[in-house]
Amino acid sequence: MSASLDVKTLCLGVLSHGPASGYDIKKYFEQTFSHFYLAGYGSIYPALAELAAAGFVSCEAHSQTGRPDRKVYRLTDSGRHHFLDALAETEPNHKVRSEFLVLMHFAHLMPAERLATILDERIAGFDRDLAMLDGLTRGAAAPGCADAAPFCAGYGQVVLRAARDYIASQRDRLVAEARQRDAHRTADTPTAAAAPQRRHTGT
Amino acid sequence: MSASLDVKTLCLGVLSHGPASGYDIKKYFEQTFSHFYLAGYGSIYPALAELAAAGFVSCEAHSQTGRPDRKVYRLTDSGRHHFLDALAETEPNHKVRSEFLVLMHFAHLMPAERLATILDERIAGFDRDLAMLDGLTRGAAAPGCADAAPFCAGYGQVVLRAARDYIASQRDRLVAEARQRDAHRTADTPTAAAAPQRRHTGT
DNA sequence: ACTCACATGTAAAGAGTTACATGATTTT
DNA sequence: AAAATCATGTAACTCTTTACATGTGAGT
Numbered sequence: 186m187s188a189s190l191d192v193k194t195l196c197l198g199v200l201s202h203g204p205a206s207g208y209d210i211k212k213y214f215e216q217t218f219s220h221f222y223l224a225g226y227g228s229i230y231p232a233l234a235e236l237a238a239a240g241f242v243s244c245e246a247h248s249q250t251g252r253p254d255r256k257v258y259r260l261t262d263s264g265r266h267h268f269l270d271a272l273a274e275t276e277p278n279h280k281v282r283s284e285f286l287v288l289m290h291f292a293h294l295m296p297a298e299r300l301a302t303i304l305d306e307r308i309a310g311f312d313r314d315l316a317m318l319d320g321l322t323r324g325a326a327a328p329g330c331a332d333a334a335p336f337c338a339g340y341g342q343v344v345l346r347a348a349r350d351y352i353a354s355q356r357d358r359l360v361a362e363a364r365q366r367d368a369h370r371t372a373d374t375p376t377a378a379a380a381p382q383r384r385h386t387g388t
Numbered sequence: 389m390s391a392s393l394d395v396k397t398l399c400l401g402v403l404s405h406g407p408a409s410g411y412d413i414k415k416y417f418e419q420t421f422s423h424f425y426l427a428g429y430g431s432i433y434p435a436l437a438e439l440a441a442a443g444f445v446s447c448e449a450h451s452q453t454g455r456p457d458r459k460v461y462r463l464t465d466s467g468r469h470h471f472l473d474a475l476a477e478t479e480p481n482h483k484v485r486s487e488f489l490v491l492m493h494f495a496h497l498m499p500a501e502r503l504a505t506i507l508d509e510r511i512a513g514f515d516r517d518l519a520m521l522d523g524l525t526r527g528a529a530a531p532g533c534a535d536a537a538p539f540c541a542g543y544g545q546v547v548l549r550a551a552r553d554y555i556a557s558q559r560d561r562l563v564a565e566a567r568q569r570d571a572h573r574t575a576d577t578p579t580a581a582a583a584p585q586r587r588h589t590g591t
Numbered sequence: 592a593c594t595c596a597c598a599t600g601t602a603a604a605g606a607g608t609t610a611c612a613t614g615a616t617t618t619t
Numbered sequence: 620a621a622a623a624t625c626a627t628g629t630a631a632c633t634c635t636t637t638a639c640a641t642g643t644g645a646g647t
Contacts, residue, residue: 190487191634198494206504208598221486228635231598272498277488277506279513283424284393285480289539290420291401295475303480310482326609336492336562340554346639347550351543359539393608411626431607433628454615456627 190275191231192224197241197260197268201217204245205261207233216321220314220341233258241267245345313350318342323384393478396439400463400471403445407462410436419524419551420537423517436461444470500566508560514552515569521545 195218199210209231214224235255236242241264246254260268285307292300318341323335402408402416410433417427436459439445444467449457463471490509495503521544524537 190490198490201494201497206598207600208596218490221484221489223483223485223635225636226599227601227637232602244534248582249598249643252597253641255598269497272494273502274492275487275491277491277510277513279484279488280426281424281482281484281487282426284478286424286540286543287393287398287401287421288475288478288480289543290537291404291475292460292539294404294472296590300537305573307480310480325433326466336495336558339558340489340492340551342437344547344551348543348547355539355542357427392606408624410628411624426607426610429627430609430629437628451616455625456613458626539645 190271191232192228193236194268194271194275195222195224196229196236196258197264197271200242200258200260201265204257206255206257208255210258217337219317220345221337236264240264253299291368292363295363297360297367298362301356301360302314304352304359308349308352308356311324311345311352315342315345315349316346389458394435395427396435397471397478398425398427399432399435399439399461400444400467400474403461403463404468404471407460409458409460411458413461420540422520423548424540439467443467485492495562495566496569498566500563500570503566504559504563507555507562511552511555511559514548514555518545518548518552521548 195214195331196210196245199205199213205213207213207226210233211224211226211229214222214229218224233242235246235260237244242258243261245257245259247257248254285303288303295303318338322338322342398417401411402413405416408416410429413436414427414429415431416424417432417479418521421427421507436445436447440461444464445461445518446464448462450460451457488506491498491506498506525541525545
């Protein structure tokens with residue numbers, strides 16, 4: 186129970202829907218996993234090479250004029266078993282890495298305009314993600330994942346909307362408070378631009 | 389606009405609330421950032437050493453009997469400026485890395501019992517996180533962050549609850565469907581344990 | 592003319608996790 | 620008697636990101 190569900194394993198998963206090239210897999214990642222798993226060419230191509238070396242996928246090269254061979258990968262029996270094993274052994278972790286929330290934790294050290302920008306950008310970001318999920322839900326799903334997509338897309342919609350609405354509900358108040366802080370700061374310390382540092386007594 | 393808000397910068401942020409040791413900082417991370425940023429000793433101690441070398445923090449060692457010196461770090465003026473700059477330059481990214489959702493994307497390849505375990509574990513995990521946030525909200529907050537905590541804690545509560553409720557609302561249906569699939573599979577292929585692979589025609 | 596889509600790959604750098612190494616004191 | 624807390628640090632490993640390297644054809 187320690188398989189880490191890395192890019193290699195994910196590639197096997199994508200290939201379980203049918204043969205595909207590295208380029209195709211990248212697009213599948215973007216369309217389908219983008220709001221909970223990211224991978225670029227720099228991880229996908231080496232992963233496919235390793236999978237081929239391990240015998241988990243076979244590779245068929247199709248010559249093309251003017252561009253590199255299109256290499257179509259296909260899951261082998263061994264690869265399918267390996268993937269099913271990985272599914273059985275992976276712990277269902279769920280991690281958030283949010284620079285946005287860190288910034289918000291230190292919101293009291295920022296000027297109001299910066300704070301407004303941060304909040305508005307994050308709302309816009311969530312709106313973009315929601316629009317993409319809407320597109321996904323309306324039949325534009327990647328091939329082969331009709332069974333699986335609904336739960337993940339629904340999860341994304343529920344969670345992103347909750348996040349978006351929460352931020353939107355707090356935005357104006359937070360920015361107003363920050364403006365008051367800005368006014369106090371310029372009044373208190375006309376020459377110093379930096380925020381005052383508060384000390385607390387140790388436990 | 390490319391500062392990556394790494395562990396080093398986060399340590400500066402924690403120290404903006406007052407002097408602390410590496411051990412203290414780890415605890416602060418756990419209590420306050422745990423649901424959107426993780427860091428272990430293996431990143432914190434080297435980060436503090438680098439910050440000291442760069443002059444962003446000063447260090448005072450307090451001898452103790454029977455255990456290593458307690459090294460208390462304190463933000464310098466230069467460090468505070470550096471941190472404020474980082475706040476101004478960091479993009480408010482927000483990334484989710486969810487093995488849970490990946491597994492759910494391939495739920496149709498799993499036995500019903502495995503699926504039930506995954507869903508129940510994730511619900512339990514979110515319940516744990518919610519309980520921790522409740523504790524944080526009720527005055528048990530880490531020292532010095534009274535201004536900042538409410539937004540982040542509120543965000544966590546709203547989002548985690550939405551996620552938890554969504555999973556709980558889908559759980560029974562998904563498991564029931566998986567049981568039907570299991571029954572079909574054993575009926576179709578009495579000898580083969582592995583799931584059948586569906587092919588689709590390429591685009 | 593310019594940009595987007597197609598198409599694959601390598602190399603170096605950056606960042607974090609995990610395991611190792613040590614050991615007393617306090618709580619259960 | 621066992622487990623948790625206090626307390627710091629290093630080294631190896633894993634993984635990802637970013638930049639580099641190359642080039643055509645189709646659409647605007």
